[in-house]
Amino acid sequence: MIAELATLLVTCVLINNVILNQFLGMCPFMGVSKKTSSAVGMGIAVVFVIVVASIVTYGLYYLVLVPLGLEFMDLITFILVIASLVQLTEMFIKKTSPSLYKSLGVYLPLITTNCVVLNVCLANISNGFDFIHMLVYSVGTPLGFALVLYIFSTIRERLELSEVPSAFKGNSIALIVAAIMALAFSGFAGLV
Secondary structure (H helix, E strand, O other), X not given: OHXXXXXXXXXXXXXXXXXXXXXXXXXXXXXXXXXXXXXXXXXXXXXXXXXXXXXXXXXXHHHHHHHHOOHHHHHHHHHHHHHHHHHHHHHHHHHHOHXXXXXXXXXXXXXXOOHHHHHHHHHHHHOOOOHHHHHHHHHHHHHHHHHHHHHHHHHHHHHHHOOOOHHHOOHHHHHHHHHHHHHHHHHHXXXX
């Protein structure tokens, strides 16, 4: 059981990474990765939102929707839960860390529309995970998101100090780096 959970965790973080393998969550990936501090803050916020949203949506699905025969309402229910959680997270960050709130800017409310959050909630149901597997998947996926976001932000900070040909400045070189990172992370495929 523990080996199975560890395999699921490693798969979520490194092998089947939502950004580099599934190409989900690209908007915050490109937008918040210019500074490491913003990337760390966004990573923590995404981890929190995904874990809490997964627990709440999993409970709602199996304790409310399934008994009432309303499984078809899962998408709308999950979106409402995610939007509410993001609003609560946004208010908490604004109150506790105004500088982080300001640095995240428009990307914090965009967690609501971040397809990674909805993807994890729906995958928990479609994969038929029990509660423990759901929890591991719901922690591993945003940890992989946060890891890649952090690594990418450190590279982008170095790129700002480097001499890059004018044709490649900005998002062009960032996308090239993201492609190289995706190639590098594909090397983890033989790990499990």
